[in-house]
Amino acid sequence: MKKKLFSILFLVFATTIFAQVKIGGVVVDENRESIPFANVVFVGSTVGTVSDEDGKFYLESDKTYTQIEVSFLGYKTKQLTVKNRDLNLAIVLEEDSDELDEVVIYSGRIKNKGNPAVAILRKIWEKKRQNGTNLFDQYEYEKYEKLEFDLNNIDSVMMQRKIYKGMEFIFDNVDTSRVTGKSYLPIFINEAVYKTYGNNKSKRKREDLVGNKNSGFESNQHVIAYIKDLYLEYNIYDNYIKIFDKSFVSPLSKTGLLTYNYALTDSAYIDNKWCYNIVYYPRRKGELTFKGDFWVNDSTFAVKEINMYANKSANINWIKDIYIEQEYDVLNDSVFLLKKDFMLSDFSIGKKEKSKGMYGKRTTMYRNYKFNEDKGEDFYKAEADINDESIYVRDETYWDENRQEKLSKDELGVYKMLDTLSTVPKFKRITSLVTILGSGYVEFNNFDFGPIFSTFGMNDVEGLRIRAGGRTYFGGNEPWRLQGYMAYGFKDDQVKYGLSGKWMVDKKNRIILSGGNRRDVEQIGVSLTTTNDILGRSFASSAFFTTGDSNKLTSINLSNFLVTAEPKKNVTFRTGISYRTLKSASPEFNLDYFDENGDTQSQVKQAEFDFTLQLTPKRETIGYGVERNDVNQDYARILVNYTRGLPNLFDSDFDYHKLQFYYHQRFLVGGFGRLYTTFETGKIFGEVPLGLLSVVPGNQSYFVIPNTYALLDYYDFVTDTHASVHLEHHFNGRFFSKIPFLKKLNFREVVGFKSVWGSISDENIAINASDVIYQAPEDVYFEYSAGIENIFKVFRLDFIWRGSYRDMPNANNFGIKGSFGFRF
Template identity: 30%
Template structure:
């Protein structure tokens, strides 16, 4: 006998829907309570529908071309009902037959003519067609494991975690048990105004699974939001998984899609056409599926069911499905009522275990053309008016649509219990060491391990040990330190810093608000400011050419960092820097007819840096934040002034720098990352204080550097730079037989640098300043200013090799007469992409 469990006094029905004759499962069947909301069946015909309203007892099954079936349920019970749908009477259903295997053409194709009508009427079916819109939105983001390996369940190290692995959910896909491990729920109120255009979201309540200090849950949620963006079929491009998919009703859809009319029917007095679509090229980032289009003159979308081809040029994606239901509004037009996006990830198609991410968004109380007070409309902003995890269970039961399954409800308490287990904390400590490079000892963590050993020509073998405190040590005060030793130069290096957090949280996590003081004595390659890695990273020890231009630095630095919201931040700083040349570098200055050695330079600087990054997102790592790139630009402006006489500062100067980063989304042509940068130094300064342009002598391809430029090859006191990194996402290779099976993707880049040195700072014209370095054996210069010609390098390559490797052929086009120049090279980069 089958036993059913009542969850929160809900009426629950589930089952599988099949064709009565062929016994094949039917996808996208509408299942709804008569007088209430509903869902659609999955690709395997399975469904699950629930309600807490005891008055809703009749559930209906409706599908275009089939007879509608009604079933009466027992309230507050869970029931399994499998349905066989029969084809409806031909008198009420007109079937338009199309030979799908024949030669396809847009010309004289009624399906293409219909889709052009839908395209022409897109504007009046969008929210922007109304002057005012408001609605309530419920959003659920969930991550599940598709199968837990038996070996993992029986592992003795995980025996204490079995209660988590036993919380399987069978409501997602019929016949498959999945393990929910993360849930985030948001209840919000949305307001839209057309003129002036503003769209404001008020978050009323939010609830999410919390893994404590071991995982950045906010960062995970930001990453998932970027992966699972809102699906708006009326936009030309739909952003999912950090890629752009051409909408089936995009302006250019008839060029890339095939369309077929399946049949027509009438639902609730509205005549509909079921329109099937599929990509012309199965490897392109396009959808296949079905559109239900109204024939009421508005040509609205009434239902959308689509997925991707298994041949699409995506990595680690086994399945991707998007189901959307639209409902008729007050004015007779259709607006979105329910959107569900589900993606299954796996390392390989044959892998037994995978990860499913599901985002469900439901909309209700959709109201049009009812203006609110001006204070409601705060621009394209998100305003939180409710505390996180503070809403009661009663609130969520009233606002969840659809309700949670029993397994989803239980995951909150399971993860909370898990994070309090000593064995789990030990397990996460080991995982953190392996993945992030840090080992925690109470309130202090040692790392990163990849910097414990490195080597370079100046220091020879270099060892380093250090770490930093965590909020477990103190929520306001943070310490950081390391010591290093070079066995060739036989010198100790060290660093120590103390920071005070004004918002009583980690100084490495958003939003930053801290004051930090630090002193460092260490080596550095001139011009190298690596944002995400340190120079003594072991992998960066391997370099091409001569890596013999170094500095010994003694730096005292104070900075105040503050971020406002996610868009704006600034840093105010004080820096006293004593630099001593090392390696083959010597600071030589004319003195009469001879050159004298300048043992070191000391500067004292005040600085201010401002960053404006609209809608920026990031994942918080142990040591740095990984930006989640979106379509919005990032602006950074930096001002530095050197003050002579202050703490032994030797020069007066001002340095201005501006950078603009922007990702251009180019639909079927992929995307391009564009960077504009410019700077100017006012005042008389020697070349070590100028801009030393970023060079790369490693064998990796670095996006921010010039990959065939030598260290300290070019300096400027004014410059402008442009770079572009174009990813075609397989647009060309997808169309080449055999090659398209490899799912390789084309990349191309170009970097152009203009610059120069004014006469007053040019050592060939100003004999009172430090000379450019020369090779001690040949006497030829090794450092130059940019003349009238720019420095240019370009590259072409292939990415997604083995789903993680990018290989570029890089060519340097200018200044080929410089010594030790490499005109071309092969560079690699490792990166996981979807």
Template identity: 30%
Template sequence: MNNAFFKGVWALIGALLLTFTSTAQTITIKGKIKDGYTLDAIPYASINVVGMTTYGTASNERGEFTLQISGPQRKLMVSSVGYDAREVDLSNESEQYEEVFLYAQNAIEAVSVKAPKIRYSNKNNPAVELIRQVVAHRDENRLTGQEYVEYNQYEKLVLGLSNLNEKFKNRKIFKNYQFLFQADTLGTSDSSYILPAFMEEKYSKNYFRKDPKTTAQEILAHKQADFDPRFVDNSGVSNYLQRLYDEVEIYDNNVTILTNQFLSPIANSAPTFYRFYITDTITTDHEKLVELSFFPRNKNNLLFKGKLHITLDGHYAVRYASMTVNKEINLNFVRGLNIELFFEKDNQEKYYLTRSNLDIEFSLSEKGKGIRGTRVVMIDNYTSGLVRADSVYRLAKETPTKPTKNDIPVDWTSIRPEPLSANEANVYANIEGLQTMSSFKRIMDISALVLAGYKQFGPVEVGPVNTFYSYNPVEGLRLRLGGRTTELFSERFYMEGFGAYGTNDQKWKYFVSGTYALNKKSPYKFPQHYIRASASYDTRIPGQNLEFIQEDNVLLSFKRGEDLSYLYNHQYRLDYKAEFEGNFAITSGINIWKQMPAGVLSYQQPQPDGSMRTISELNTTEFNLGFRWAPNEQFYQGKTYRTPIFNEYPIFNVNYTAGLKNVLNGEYNYHNFTAGAFKRVYLSQFGYADVNVDGTYILGNNIPYPLLTIHRANQTYAYQLSSYNLMNFMEFVSDHHAALQVQYYMNGFLFNKIPLLKRLKLREVFSFKGIYGGLRDSNNPDLSDQVYAWQRNSDGVVSSYTFTGSPYMEASFGVANIFKILRVDAVKRLSYLDHPNAPTWGIRARIKFDF
């Protein structure tokens, strides 16, 4: 998880701390199942409504449950393997809490003494044979096994502060709002409270066609509790929460939750990773089911535990599923995770998902305050075999997947499958009311300063504070002050700028830009469509193009090796960008660029008499055109940057830059073609890998190296994902190259097997980076006197090169999740070790938040 998302999340938490709601639930039973003798919680107990086969649930690993019903029935049947079943009479109250005690059967107690002596085996195990039948029939029972399917889907995501104690409730700030605090019956103690504070609802019409394969969703209604957009990217928060609370498809080999992949209990390889037991048989008026309980063979792997109800009608379909995870699992900030899935028969006698409940509670500690979120998905009007015209599928697929505003006229009471509770219904009004509270505004203002680095002053904000001071050997102490406008100044036109002064070179630097949106919305909101003009005079290290962070960030002031090659850059830019709903973007622009060497960097060109001519500046005029395609991309949007929320889909980039000679003082003609692709590859229990490939080819003769590709190096002590961490600044130059970078995150798969390490929840990270390219003779300073000579260091030794017969390579092994936020890598350079000041080993660190 990128740190930028936490800027929005912690701002959201600040809002949660000040959000108050009233409560009352209609036809809701909450409770806890306990052993009548030991008073211990009984996990995975079955709770069913007597006389109603469509209503039922199971207790979670703490013995807790929540069940919503409608109808005249007022009696529950509670049962668990090894205990006598018990009926519980309910009252007529709309919300009630039941504490149910079950008593163990004597026969089961005797068996439990012998159970540990029984060696588990897949061979001749009826439970394993049953799950293999489920796997064999998986394709015919899943959605993609049907020819044509359509259905309506309602989704609800509710988020709130949980496990709030009496001390928190009785704080002075809450004195007038005591009646809003409600008992949290699923909390970790009997005196905890919860405050629901965020909610999003979506109602859609969904279509699936097998051939040609088409999946389309038409959003009919969408509603979300929005925060002040000056502080929080509401769409980005929604995207990230939807990614954390992803749809649970048990028929897939892997279930994605919390951006991680958990192996499904009915995956092809499930018998290798899970233990299965037949624990009960269930007979209803219509069918007979087998209860199949499953547990991970290794409690530390990303696996579930729980139970399945399997049909015995020859289809071996899942009728019900209840799943959770072990506490020993290597997850961060997760205190509880529970999943429930319910299935019914469709018009062709096949089972389909009618309801899914995903409940996750986040917390920094086991018993402290937390954030609990619940995602409920309900499906109705499910129809198989209904053939639609191509235009129906095309229209649904072309419809935006999420309206940007809560302005679709709809009667929500008529489309919700079940009514909202009173506290949920008040969330929208509470969030809107927060925007007018001075205390809330102060919290958000402080959060923006601490986390984003900006302090607001009405229509402008000053920052970022981490650039106010920095140091480099050319400028010395660099003092900078900058800022930008906000929505209060204009929603379509934004200005940004800074002024900086170096105490060594005694020169002023500046940057100023203006951005105007062409689509009547903020230029920082998707889809972007804007034009931007900018002018700047500043220092820069050649070849460095840092993303999401300024080069004069104080944290980057500390570097290894020699750091004396700089440029003074005078630039005037005009940029245009247009994004489209399919996550396709076009960029173009003109750049007038003057580069003046500084420090030990100099432009020297050989002369016929053997002398060197010093060139004071290099002038270029460039036109660029770029294309980017990121199918199904999600992201968190900051004011001037985006933090991608990576998924399994690739991202492609293609760019073309033309140097224009004799246009606005341009001195060279050239054509620069670059292309790249990124893909996250999920490997189930073995983690995931981020793979980057890119390449460049520059057409043109007698082009000096500052206009070629100076490969991105890193001389700081921070591990940089896209840079070569043991390459020196300006060390390699090429006019054509191909590169591969792989970051492999094992998510603790190895460390979880080591007793001394698994308690620390450390995670392994491996990386490899390789790049190979070269220079054509006309652009190679070793072979041509028509271009600038190679750069030399302060000792007069050549310090820039091209590739000579072998690629540059480096590899690293890292330990991540140290204190849940820190990654430390040991990096090894594998080639070109004979270059001056080339490091062999290095230790690099990086802050990284992950679940």
């Protein structure tokens, strides 16, 4: 996911359409110091903007205006004549001593006491639950959503680069952004039409996808899922607005008085409604805030229009600008309904004004609202059939009727442009390269080779290990898939392999049959909650950089057959049978146990029956094939698993029962960042050897690995009953941003706490004949950490301390581990 965005940077297309008036420049005082957050508006209109932290602004309109008005508290309002295209204005404002007597200003802040803008803001808080669809028991509407990505800052130098040789025609259709004034080239559009229904009494909501159309990535579900994850819905009336996994303080938030300055600057009729105009801007730099203005009705105190520009100094990576605007329709004298929601993001590695990057734009439009038509509870329990292929092949007549906003000439050109580009050999090579980097697979006809990132590995048993594999691929929504691999270790001179297949026999209930076989060398005991994944292999099994030995590996031969069903959205059942044999892969390690006759056995043979219930409430996915991709990440994952050891089946050794429970979720904690929580517990009933026990997962690498214990080695603790808690909180630079030196580095704070309790029965201790001495963390093992992330924007460094069992032999009481990651 972290690499999908960069794949878009290599694609290209485009038309030149100029608005009537385009102006830009900078607002300064008499000392030529920039004036941030000054109000700039076309005279005789409500079209305006607010200068940024450096006093710079850009404004355009399709109508012809000849004058602008520039104002800021404490300065004289200035009007001046402008040309149709004037992007280098330098506007000087003079201090106004009379205004300073009327409005109390200190240290760049506006006092809240006696401020008419604050009085209006308090009315908005009172009325926010009495606006829009909240006024009705039931509601429904049609929603049209358009997602678009464009290359920006297109210039002659870029057009002449060798990479575009043979593809120069893509520059025939370059447009100019109405928000920033930069030239751009559309490269991707996704259009979707939804029917949305809601019941405010029961708090139920249903949204049916009825039409979908892509340009450029019809078969690339990874890219589409990533794009949709970037642009989740938000509500301006909430205290915090989630964008790119960050919590921005809403200008309409109740905590806004501590975060923003507000000023009442104008009043006017908008759609025959008298409205007030309030300008707002942040009190401090470096925080996740906006600047802009909004128009609010004088009687309902419902917002009619709002513009939000993200604070440029906010600690957010890879993005230069974020702009949001919303418009509301007047249904009657008291009901304001969302009509249009527009969001633009400027993605770029550099933050200089001329740095080239990419725009991500989402336009959402709403119409045909209906109210108080009760659909009944059964209606919300049912789900629309997203497998209906007609959704994805709507003709142009359908789109002409259902687009609530017509595509511009350059947007329409995207569909035609890609058809042409797809025939250009150089373009094919570029897209192939970025697909490899993004997915890890090399694409051939109906077959993907990879993942290439698993080609090489190393451990003490296999030495250098090479691996080659692949999967069938027919576009991403196929009902079946085969995949497999082969590997070879140069030290143990052995060939390993894995092969699996899955087939969806019922699309409506997502009934999937799957099975496979794997013979490989594996580091078992690296997860408390175990699975029977045929092709899974832990990072610990082939890490290049480790501490201590990596010879406690196991030769595993695993076969299974599973049936999975999802009769209700996000409720999944899985059941099946598996058979495995386990034996040591190294002479320095063994899994020996005493059998019922007291003889020592070195190999475990075990058949199991497995049943799993998984709940993932609020999870959103994309695609309808046998495999899907997640759209969002903030859903809870709850897993309950029951396993029964089947003695004597296929000469199986042990009769036992195992229960497992797993819960994971991440939470956005307002302006305090995000919290990751994981809880696991389990118990084994019956006698089992080391290979079937619950081993507390250690981490002998130099990297941070989720759900492992950084200061434990493999097999330090062995249990048959356990409970563990993992907490990790990311503050997103909340504290570092207040330290003068550190705030420039954009470092971010992260803290963690991990603990585990466990026990092991005397019976399981008694049958142990391995060289591993069993010890369970009956006094609770825990470790805690503090770290710095966002170092060079991609690196994280954690400092970890052991809080208990510090006197164990060879105990690691302190450690430093790192990790790489792409985060906004």
